[in-house]
Amino acid sequence: MTRDDLIAMLHEQTPACGPARNALIAGADFVVWDGLVPANRHAGVFRRRMHHSLKRGHTVEGAAESVDILKRAGEEPLRTGSIDAVDRSSWFTIFLNSTATAMVACCGGRRPITSADTPE
Template sequence: MATEDEPPSQPDIAAMLTNQTSACKPAREAIAAGAEVKVADGEAPHWMVAGIAATRLRRSLKRGLPETIGLDETVEILARHRGEQLRTGTIDAADRLWFFNLYFDATGTELLACSGVKRSRRPSTKDSFEP
């Protein structure tokens, strides 16, 4: 039992990633491989969280880049939570190839959706340097 001085325990994000979207399985795999997981302390209004996800989807469809998974499903799921406060989180894959966004209810106890974006590989400065 936690005392008042102890911080609340972090929820088991991997266990929460059931099958809300197609990004859940790769996100679980990223956690198992040592990804960094963060959950925001505060809540954000639905219009802000859903608006950012919808903008990401529009941009990715328009440009065709970057590769995303579960983003279309996430936008649909978030639309069903209009007017609610939401909490967000991230999973940053250890290999830095994928970055996942997590969307929770206001208490952070129910995972609503997950989306992922594949990072583009950029050459390092030393690789692109020509004498």
């Protein structure tokens, strides 16, 4: 899979797709894994991650929309991947169909700033 392939697949599936596409255009690192996992299993995992993030005061752009899309996809096997901005300020999780030819959903956004990130 090429960078241009991913850029072309990222439309408006969720609000995180535009920022993910922009990160790729700017040279972000990306990976798409070979393994296949049923979409509804991803939905459960990301629903829990979203609730955990919200409890900590962090938002994950496109998470709610991604969970809904993944639940509707049911047992459809999906590939997952990630996009990591050049400056590491943003990250995205991407969900593709089993042949990695279509984007199903995308979530992510700015990394939360932690105390380890702030200068003393």
